[in-house]
Amino acid sequence: MVRVLATTFALTLAAQALAFAPSTSGPGRMASELSATKYQEVKKTLGNLSKDNFSATLAEVEPFLLNDAGASIYSKSMRKISTAAKSFGVEVPTDFAKAAKATQKRREKQDAFIQTKEAGRVEAEAAAAEEAAAAEAAAAEEAAAEAAAAPAEEASE
Numbered sequence: 001m002v003r004v005l006a007t008t009f010a011l012t013l014a015a016q017a018l019a020f021a022p023s024t025s026g027p028g029r030m031a032s033e034l035s036a037t038k039y040q041e042v043k044k045t046l047g048n049l050s051k052d053n054f055s056a057t058l059a060e061v062e063p064f065l066l067n068d069a070g071a072s073i074y075s076k077s078m079r080k081i082s083t084a085a086k087s088f089g090v091e092v093p094t095d096f097a098k099a100a101k102a103t104q105k106r107r108e109k110q111d112a113f114i115q116t117k118e119a120g121r122v123e124a125e126a127a128a129a130e131e132a133a134a135a136e137a138a139a140a141e142e143a144a145a146e147a148a149a150a151p152a153e154e155a156s157e
Contacts, residue, residue, distance in 0.1 A: 038064055039073055046080045051088040058096060065097040074102040 042064050049057050058081070065074055078097065085092045 038068055042069075042077065046077060046084070049081070049084045051090060054085070054088060054090050058092070062097050065102075066100050069100065069102050071102040074100055 042061050045057055045061055061077070061081075065077055069077065074097070081096075082092055
């Protein structure tokens with residue numbers, strides 16, 4: 001009985017120790033580590049940005065900003081690029097990294113909002129045109145009624 005308890009206790013301790021040991025199987029790096037490495041490279045590249053290598057650096061960094069960067073990394077990188085461009089007296093191309101995955105949800109939401117506003121504006125214009133047409137028709141009827149009543153009044157006098 002003591003032997004069974006001692007064996008069970010030893011196996012339990014071994015299992016608990018293995019639960020906290022790092023896994024030897026599986027990939028050596030996780031995706032977040034790879035992204036962090038890419039970001040570190042991009043950050044270093046942006047740190048070495050100069051007027052001479054500005055366009056070449058933008059071409060090198062743009063694929064990362066379009067496909068891999070998250071929203072905060074994208075905004076920080078774009079801010080660094082625009083600040084450097086202002087200090088060098090150079091302009092960032094207007095379409096540089098505009099179709100980034102990081103801003104896709106925001107762009108879709110903004111497009112939906114604009115479409116809703118545009119539909120409301122068109123609907124309001126149609127309603128205003130309809131009201132104006134109704135007012136013109138009412139004014140025309142009133143003018144016709146006055147014109148018809150004027151000869152009747154002249155004939156009675």
